[in-house]
Amino acid sequence: MNTMIEIHALNKTYHSKSGDVDAVKNVNLTICEGEIYGVIGYSGAGKSSLIRCINLLELPDSGSITVGGEKLTWMENDTMKVIKNKDLNRVRRGIGMIFQHFNLLDRSTVFENIAYPLKYMGLSKAQIHNRVVELLELVDLSDKINSYPSQLSGGQKQRVAIARALANNPKVLLSDEATSALDPDATESILSLLKQLNRKLGITIVLITHEMAVIKRVCHKVAVMEHGEVVEEGAVYDIFAEPQKEITKKFINSASPLNKIHSLIRKESPLIQTKNGGLLLKLIFEKNCVGDALISEVSRKYNIDVNIVLANIEILKGEQLGSVIAVLNGSEKNVAEATEYLKQKGVRMEVIEHGRAS
Amino acid sequence: MAELLEKLIPNVLDYQDKFFTACVATLQMFVISGVISFFLGLIVGVILTVTKKDGIAENKIVFSIIDIFINIFRSIPFIILLIFLIPFTRAIVGTAIGVTGAIVPLIFGTVPFFARQVETALANVDPGKIEAARSMGSGPIALIFRVYLHEAVPELIRVTTITAISLVGLTAMAGAVGAGGLGSFAISYGQNQFHQDIVNVCVIVLLIFVCILQGIGSFLAKKTTNRSLFKKIEKQAKITENEKK
Numbered sequence: 108m109n110t111m112i113e114i115h116a117l118n119k120t121y122h123s124k125s126g127d128v129d130a131v132k133n134v135n136l137t138i139c140e141g142e143i144y145g146v147i148g149y150s151g152a153g154k155s156s157l158i159r160c161i162n163l164l165e166l167p168d169s170g171s172i173t174v175g176g177e178k179l180t181w182m183e184n185d186t187m188k189v190i191k192n193k194d195l196n197r198v199r200r201g202i203g204m205i206f207q208h209f210n211l212l213d214r215s216t217v218f219e220n221i222a223y224p225l226k227y228m229g230l231s232k233a234q235i236h237n238r239v240v241e242l243l244e245l246v247d248l249s250d251k252i253n254s255y256p257s258q259l260s261g262g263q264k265q266r267v268a269i270a271r272a273l274a275n276n277p278k279v280l281l282s283d284e285a286t287s288a289l290d291p292d293a294t295e296s297i298l299s300l301l302k303q304l305n306r307k308l309g310i311t312i313v314l315i316t317h318e319m320a321v322i323k324r325v326c327h328k329v330a331v332m333e334h335g336e337v338v339e340e341g342a343v344y345d346i347f348a349e350p351q352k353e354i355t356k357k358f359i360n361s362a363s364p365l366n367k368i369h370s371l372i373r374k375e376s377p378l379i380q381t382k383n384g385g386l387l388l389k390l391i392f393e394k395n396c397v398g399d400a401l402i403s404e405v406s407r408k409y410n411i412d413v414n415i416v417l418a419n420i421e422i423l424k425g426e427q428l429g430s431v432i433a434v435l436n437g438s439e440k441n442v443a444e445a446t447e448y449l450k451q452k453g454v455r456m457e458v459i460e461h462g463r464a465s
Numbered sequence: 466m467a468e469l470l471e472k473l474i475p476n477v478l479d480y481q482d483k484f485f486t487a488c489v490a491t492l493q494m495f496v497i498s499g500v501i502s503f504f505l506g507l508i509v510g511v512i513l514t515v516t517k518k519d520g521i522a523e524n525k526i527v528f529s530i531i532d533i534f535i536n537i538f539r540s541i542p543f544i545i546l547l548i549f550l551i552p553f554t555r556a557i558v559g560t561a562i563g564v565t566g567a568i569v570p571l572i573f574g575t576v577p578f579f580a581r582q583v584e585t586a587l588a589n590v591d592p593g594k595i596e597a598a599r600s601m602g603s604g605p606i607a608l609i610f611r612v613y614l615h616e617a618v619p620e621l622i623r624v625t626t627i628t629a630i631s632l633v634g635l636t637a638m639a640g641a642v643g644a645g646g647l648g649s650f651a652i653s654y655g656q657n658q659f660h661q662d663i664v665n666v667c668v669i670v671l672l673i674f675v676c677i678l679q680g681i682g683s684f685l686a687k688k689t690t691n692r693s694l695f696k697k698i699e700k701q702a703k704i705t706e707n708e709k710k
Contacts, residue, residue, distance in 0.1 A: 162600055192604070199602040210597035214616055214689070223611070224601040271601070281600075 108139040110173075111279060111311045112161060116182075117170030119156050119335075130156035131167065132335035138313060138328075140278075143305050145322040145343070146315040147358055148332035154315040157332070158281050161313060162202045163195055175201060175278050200224065203272030203310075207284040209264040211256040217243070217267050218252050224274045242270040246300060262293030269300065273308075280304070282314035286321060298324050319362035323347070323423060331355045344423045348393050349455070364419050365389070368432050368459065371416070378416055379460070384439035386446070387416075387460035392429035396453045402433070409445040411437030432459070476660035480650075484663075487650035488670065493564050494636040494646055498571035499629060506576045506628070507621075509535075510583025511609055521595065522605050535577040543574045543635055547642045567636070567644030574635050575628060582624035590616045619690040626682025630675050637671065647671060 119131040130153040138144045148154045159165035160172060163179050169187045172179040177198050179190050190198065211220050221239045230238070243249045246266040256264055265285060272280060282301065286294040302325050305312055316322065322329050322343060330340040331354060339352045350356045360366040368389075371379050381387050392401075406413045417432040435442050446456065470478060477484055509531060515521050516528040541549065547570045551561045554569040590613055598612045614621070640648025647667045655663035 164596060164599060196602040196604055199600060202600070204597070204600040206593060206597060208591075208593050210591065210593040212594060212612065212616060214618065223598070227607075268597075275601075 108141065110137055111140040111142070111175060112136065112138040112144075112313065113171075113173040114157075114160070115171045117157070117160060117167050117172065119153075119160065119165060119167045129153075129335045131160065134170075134335075134337050136330060136337065136340070138311060140311055141305070141309050142328060143301070143312045143314065143326045145326035145329040146313070146332055147317065147319065147322055147329060148315075149317060152332040153335035154332050155283060156335075158283055158313060158315050161279075161281055162199050162204060163190070164204075174198065200275045201277050202279045202281060203269075203275075203277040204281040204283065205265065205268045205272050205285045207287050209256070209261075209268045209288075211264055211267055211271075213256050215255075216252070217248070217254050217256070217259075220256070220267055221271045221274060223271060228275070238274065239270075242273060245273070245304070246270045260293065261289045262296055265289065265293070265297050266300065269297075269304070273304070273310075278311060280310050280312045282312060284316060285314065287316070287318075294321075295324075301325055319358045323362055323421065327424065331358065342424075344394075344426055344428065347421060347423055348391065348428055363421075363430070365417050365430055365432055368417055372460070378414075379434055381434055381460060382436045384442055385434060385436035386442055386458055387434050388432070388446070389457040389459055390431045390433060390449065391455040391457075392427075392431070393453065393455070394426045394428070399452065401449060401452055401454060402431070405445040405448055408448070409437065409441045411435055411441050411445050474662040474666055476654070476658075476663050477666050480654055480663070483650060483654065484666070487645065487647045487667075490564050490644075491633075491636050491646035491648070494567050494571060494639065494644065495629075495632060497564075498568045498575060498636075499632055501568070502572050502575035502579055502628070502632070503625065505572065506579030507583055509576060509580035510587065511613070513580060513584045514587040514613065515605065515609065521599075521608050531580075535580055538573055538577040539581070543570075543638055544641065546570055546574055547639060551642075562643040563645055567639040567642075567646075571632065571635055571639060575632050578631065579624070579628040582628060583621065586617045586620035586624050587613050589620055619686045622682055622686040622689060626679060626686070629678050629682070633671060633675055633678070 114134060114136040117131050117134040118129070121128045121130055132153070134157060136144075146154045146157060156165050160167050161174060163172075166189065167180060167187070169182065171181040171187075173181075175198075177190070177194075179195070179198065181188050189195075212223065215223070218236075218239055221242055222235050225235045225238055239252070240249070243252055246269050248263060248266045248270070251259060251263060251267075256267065259267065268285075269280075280301075285301075286297050289297060298321065301312055301314070304310055305325075312325075314321070314326070326343050328341065329343050329346055330337045331346070331352065332338065333352075333354050339346065339350070339355050346355060347359055350359055368379070379387055402413050402415070405411065412435070414434040414436070415431055416434060419430050421428045421430075435445060437445070449456065513528065513531055513535075516524040516531075518525075518528075520528075538546070550570045550573060554561045554566055558565050558569060560566045594612055594616060595608055598608055603611065636644070636646055637648030637651070640646050640650070640652060643649065647670060651664050651667040654660060655667065
């Protein structure tokens, strides 16, 4: 796949009276054409600054940024060179952007808002009109062409913003927390629209969010940011299956029904009582073993009781990822053999609690 | 009718010609200095907005110079500014009296006030809209005309109304230093000759003028805000809802 966005050794520091803040610290990213690339992090992690560097709404302090083969910034003898303003404005027309608060012109109709980027581009009135109608069909909002933004719902406003961002047929769409101000229904419809646009137009999408559910729903790849740095990066399935960093695990747990286990442990629920020699386990079934009936198999084979407390199957990009929290009770030897067998079958596991003699 | 007027405002009728000339002079001062101040103030206000910190064409030197000038001229009381500017006025328009002589100080009195108001109006434009327009490849000129000024129209109309009304007050004050107009008419023919009816009529005329300005301003501001449009639609929705019931 061709590279669409290449970021190398990017740094951005904000200077303020209360001290310097490293918003972006030595970030390297490669985003391929046609990908939906998610960046997740808590607020203040620098994801917003990072996405704004991609179209130079924020000027980085150092580092190189290349979008669609055009160099926006590059390093020469340790100093950063920046693209000329005139060229930058041309490049920006090839990069659409949508925002958390939509940022539509309130005194303009839906038509005028979408026509904004098309004006002064050498198009005739009829051409502009046709393009706007086409874009409104694409975002399924044709009946609102003469409405004002104040007459639209949040989801509809974001659709108008998407249509406006797509007006000049950009190759890249940047989404800055585009669903964070929306209710769950509108979020779902906007996310499926983004997915559909990615499929239909082959547009590369970079989206930042603080919700793992958004990443899970639409992204192919994800980068996790903390304190300005990308701490973990990879295909969404791999990150979900095998998160390395604590913060990544936290984000994944936040989107998983399995995180109820923590409240069960806190309440010392009888559901998770382990007997002496038993184990409270988290088992992760990746795509290679998710279909097998392994749990009943070990139960029969090693004569142990398996009590499933919580279970969940994620379908990420069409691949399944199963996770189960279960109590294994039996003799210490049998339990050990059983877990060994599961490991051999490719099940990953985390011991949450060892059984105590009670 | 004529009798009634004769009874109520005898002196105004005696000085009818002077009264009309005064009205025309006030109108002239208002329109000429108003139009010039509007454009100058708008330009200065826009420059302040774009050159300030984190503005679209940040420039500390330009901003500071304009900022200081505005503060200086705004802190001088207008009556003193009138006298202070006499040599300057004479140097550029040849006279310091009459309508012509009044226009220069009126501009100096109005532009700084209006520029600040414009700055405030433009500061109310959501920075997110500017950011969105930048992301679509708009340069500074497009940002000024297509976003800042476009989105701030109702607010600009409101501040223009306020400035216009205060300009009416200034034209009357300019009368004190021989500018002519209703101000000097009220002083020299009313106050100085103990003709209270002349003062009263001048007050009424100015009052009517200010009311008209305010009315036009409010009407236009309302017309150009889509919020009022939205309310109308809401009302309609409520009516249809009630009909259903």
